[in-house]
Amino acid sequence: MTQQSTEPRTTAEDAGAGSRQPAGRSWLDRYFHISDRGSTVAQEVRGGITTFMAMCYILLLNPLILSTPDVEKHTLAHAGVVTATALAAAVSTLLMGFIGKVPLALAAGLNVSAALTAQVVPNMTWPQAMGMCVVYGVVICLLVVTGLREMIMNAIPLALKHAITMGIGMFVALLGLVKAGFVGKGEGGPVTLGLNGQLAGWPVLFFCVTLLLIFMLQARKVPGAILIGIVVGSVLSIAATRIGGLTAKDWGGTPPDLTGSAVAMPDFGLFGHVEFGGWGSIGALSVGMIVFTLVLAGFFDAMATIIGVGTEAKLADDKGRMPGLSKALFVDGAGGAIGGITGSSGQTVFIESASGVGEGARTGLSSVITGLFFAACLFFTPLTQLVPAQVASAALVVIGSMMMSAAGQVDWRDRSVSIPVFLTVALMPFTYSITAGVGAGVISYAAIKAAQGKWREVGGFMWVLTAVFTVYFSLHPIEQWLGVK
Template identity: 80%
Template sequence: MTHQPTRPPTTADDAGRGAHRPASRAWLDRCFHITERGSTPAREIRGGVTTFMAMCYILLLNPLILGTPDVTGQAPPHAAVVTATALGAALCTLLMGFIGKVPLALAAGLNVSAALTTQVVPHLTWPQAMGMCVLYGAVIMLLVVTGLREMIMNAIPQALKHAITMGIGMFVALLGLVKAGFVGRGEGGPLTLGLTGKLSGWPVLFFCLTLLLIFMLQARKVPGAILLGIVTGSVVSIAVTKAAHLTDKDWQGTAPALHGSAVAAPDFGLFGHVEFGGWQSLGGLGVGMIVFTLVLAGFFDAMATIIGVGTEARLADDQGRMPGLSRALFVDGAGGAIGGVTGGSGQTVFIESASGVGEGARTGLSAVVTGLLFAACLFFTPLTQLVPAQVASAALVVIGAMMMSAAAHVDWSDRATSVPVFLTVALMPFTYQITAGVGAGVISYTAIRAAQGRRREVGGFMWALTLVFVVYFALHPIENLLGVG
């Protein structure tokens, strides 16, 4: 059953109460349509706080992913990445509140950050990678303005959309397992990753305990399960570290501890560090495929999340249309560029926004509250030193598991669907490349449909995309054949 926006009946008493409403509250009501959508300022504030509590784990996870050396061996400073993550989330969420006027919050997309870490910075510097973010954000904004974003969404089969979501989920989960030390990297690179077979010290034990705790809390439907699990795992880690006198060597890194004050000035060292160019090592097609990968990473989930949360907030009609949809999509696209400028990776809408909607949020005021809380976090970056990387990594595995729920929407009995889905999901983590998974899924989908005599069902866009991926996979043999490799 689809819910329609709630519009309270207007009565003489209501008009009288409105006449005595404080000017500030009346401005809020007009700006965010609070009464029109059947909400109150108190509900919006409560919803904004709830959304923040559900997604503030990004301040811990994004620096964990982005703390990877680039092609020059330089890794961005931890404090600067935390500041960039908080700043990007604050700016984009405030824009969503004031422009989109919907209860949606944005922050650094883990799928975008993962793509940057594994596919971009092995070839480029971090400033050049942030330039890629600005570029992909501009592409998405252009797609929104021209109306092509919706056309592309409709052209790609639903099964492949679910496969991309699941594949990225598996990819993010693998990143968490590797960063926790639960999975070890072999001599030959990602393809030789394998289970260590035993707990290799205290850090891996804390990872396992945190992971199990979050899963148990989710099974009990406890609100904010991820954040509660990370906080509990960190407290236990700190207590055991002190009791057992564990050192940095025991942690294979830095032991959790607060060095100095919990409050510090923000480190804006990454702000504006954006470079365009220097992409010669990738070639034109390589640059195009990376931008395409980043667009994919922040493209499909965002539209589905915006419509899904909008429907939950009773803002969408039977066709999934909701007020301010185009504005919300534009702000989401702008998040890619804003994230690149701040240095915190591309920003995208978070599904955790639904937690605030569950608390009664219906308007952009909720997003403004969430954005202000992220802004306040700019001054508390030292607190992230208390969270071990192994504990935070557990959340990556949990998020990957949550993204696998899309498997329920796939018809596994149809080989024409299940094979492309399987290849997409399997190859993303196995090859450590999101692009490889998407390409394999697209090519196999069109090939199987053609073998069935159903080539017309594929559509012109999918055939063009297939050709692009065929060239992408065959690029090195073609270069060698032409003597330009």
């Protein structure tokens, strides 16, 4: 691979290449380089469990996001999505542990799932949408293998990368507000507060309580704040249902209940339901834009997360190079295909991996532990039914607020930067389209730089993107002009 020549090699890796390993070390120590990275098996186990506890909320949120009907009005079975989410997280995280050998855990990316819900399934079936996940995963793997990753990363301005992260954060937050019933379609305007301008019903109250609790716990820097908030909100919801006599009508679905069994066999009904045809009805350009959107959603955040967590674990040098970087990026790309095949949406590295690093994790053994816990969750899918959608939606808003932290990295006084960033961030939630936000940011960035006489600063790749997005936005009038139906 192109990147391998730039990656530092640890003592253990040099030893594995031909030097003799010190006597008395276990195969586990030698394989994961535990001693060489200043860790212990106990630290790795503790870190792996901590990471799992910090990110297991994905088992609740991913089914919530993927509950949208596709173009044929078909929805995914809840139990099937939970099983697929746990399976894909287990497989991809185990691969990261055994191949990448770094303390990084993967699961269904909420930004990828959001892109599927908003832009993909309104135009195609769920099996076709999962096929798009496989395609984008293969594309990312090819980018890593060929070295094009660095070219793309360097071509897109840093401010737009931050804008994409913030825009997706706003989009995810909006999804949470809508699914909780806090925001709805308005009669006098496009949206309104709750129902006819009022927050009505107990479920919305539990959403508000859960949201505020998580924010307060985060302000106090309490580990696992999201998970704690969801558990407390669910307990309150169950108690209110029992004492107050809330019904399925009040909850807009099945009310939370403790009477059922917590254990059940996994539902692999979505596994392998992937289609790679039938995309012609939406046009080649639209398919290309969807793939590009999914790559954006799953690629740039993963790169920053891998480097950030690696630096926190003291595995990366001052230039962001770390052992196994190319392998980690490849596994992350493969996560897109794994998610598509299992039916859970593309997998990506979670920033919550940093919580395990904070507990001492330094090697891939912690990822193996996290992956095994996700595998165990395959048999506890009924527990997710205890969490009301309104309570789980609070976590989406919290994650959206966390993604907005990139705003501090933007120079808002520079109009050539602030205008494209604003358009990117604003249009993603307002148009319900990640592609629209990215396209507006790219076109406005190139146009403003050209107006300033700095068109050379844009770069060839960005000018190509500008032309592609211009055609994308102008596709309907172009088709009318050409007489294409």
